[in-house]
Amino acid sequence: MSLLPDTAAPARAEPATIEKVSIVISKGSLEGVYPGLIMANGARMEGIDANVFFTFFGLDAIRPDRQSRIRVATVGNPGLHLPTLLGALPGFSSLATRMMQRRMEKLDIPPVAEFVELIADSGAGLYACKATVDMFGLEQEDFVPQVSGIITVGDFYGLAAGGEIIFT
Amino acid sequence: MPTTTIADRVVETDAEGFLADPADWDHALGEEIARANGLPELTERHWQVIEFLRYRYLTTGTAPSIRSLGKESGVSVKELYQLFPRGPAKLAAKIAGIPKPHGCI
Numbered sequence: 001m002s003l004l005p006d007t008a009a010p011a012r013a014e015p016a017t018i019e020k021v022s023i024v025i026s027k028g029s030l031e032g033v034y035p036g037l038i039m040a041n042g043a044r045m046e047g048i049d050a051n052v053f054f055t056f057f058g059l060d061a062i063r064p065d066r067q068s069r070i071r072v073a074t075v076g077n078p079g080l081h082l083p084t085l086l087g088a089l090p091g092f093s094s095l096a097t098r099m100m101q102r103r104m105e106k107l108d109i110p111p112v113a114e115f116v117e118l119i120a121d122s123g124a125g126l127y128a129c130k131a132t133v134d135m136f137g138l139e140q141e142d143f144v145p146q147v148s149g150i151i152t153v154g155d156f157y158g159l160a161a162g163g164e165i166i167f168t
Numbered sequence: 169m170p171t172t173t174i175a176d177r178v179v180e181t182d183a184e185g186f187l188a189d190p191a192d193w194d195h196a197l198g199e200e201i202a203r204a205n206g207l208p209e210l211t212e213r214h215w216q217v218i219e220f221l222r223y224r225y226l227t228t229g230t231a232p233s234i235r236s237l238g239k240e241s242g243v244s245v246k247e248l249y250q251l252f253p254r255g256p257a258k259l260a261a262k263i264a265g266i267p268k269p270h271g272c273i
Contacts (some may be wrong), residue, residue, distance in 0.1 A: 047255040
């Protein structure tokens with residue numbers, strides 16, 4: 001008898017499909033917000049149910065007073081391949097953000113406010129994290145109307161049950 | 169390219185059933201593809217989206233994103249998802265006989 005595990009591939013049925021995703025957006029920079037939004041929109045386009053849970057600075061993406069002020073992090077972002085001191089110059093983050101936004105517009109990627117609306121219209125649920133909302137002293141009125149509610153982590157897990165959770 | 173028989177005609181498709189040549193398409197073919205994909209009946213609103221997709225593809229060479237579909241087809245994003253529940257952009261493109269859209273948006 002061999003001590004090695006049986007390497008024969010088990011018989012498989014049809015490959016499983018993803019039916020539901022619950023995406024957490026926890027960062028408030030441009031590069032922190034967009035991946036989650038793109039994944040949520042992409043899920044709905046494939047007919048996959050989607051929930052988006054905004055927490056910590058990710059809440060900026062659903063605050064009408066902040067949506068248009070979300071910027072690229074030019075300090076502490078090695079992916080930009082720029083000296084940190086250069087990234088810290090006044091106006092540099094705005095410049096990098098404008099460049100990025102122009103490129104995104106060319107690819108038909110909407111600005112944050114419009115994107116959030118598009119995702120809500122596609123039938124995804126948008127939620128704000130209660131712990132952060134309380135910590136920042138915010139209320140439902142501080143968010144765009146597409147936000148379905150302020151929910152606890154427990155509620156989030158309830159909504160996510162049976163699907164995949166993606167943390168960004 | 170695999171061939172498929174749709175509405176009594178043999179047409180070339182890709183592996184997922186998107187028509188290889190949009191010129192093979194006609195309304196009867198579109199209706200048949202819709203039926204095979206869970207849409208037994210196409211309304212005037214469905215046709216508006218389908219005609220817009222074909223127009224955009226045949227004039228620009230690319231299928232519109234869900235964003236421009238919602239802005240320019242005359243059918244809102246909300247309604248697009250009601251009309252084509254399992255993914256409006258791709259399902260509508262399939263019914264419209266144009267290649268599968270490749271964008272992420």
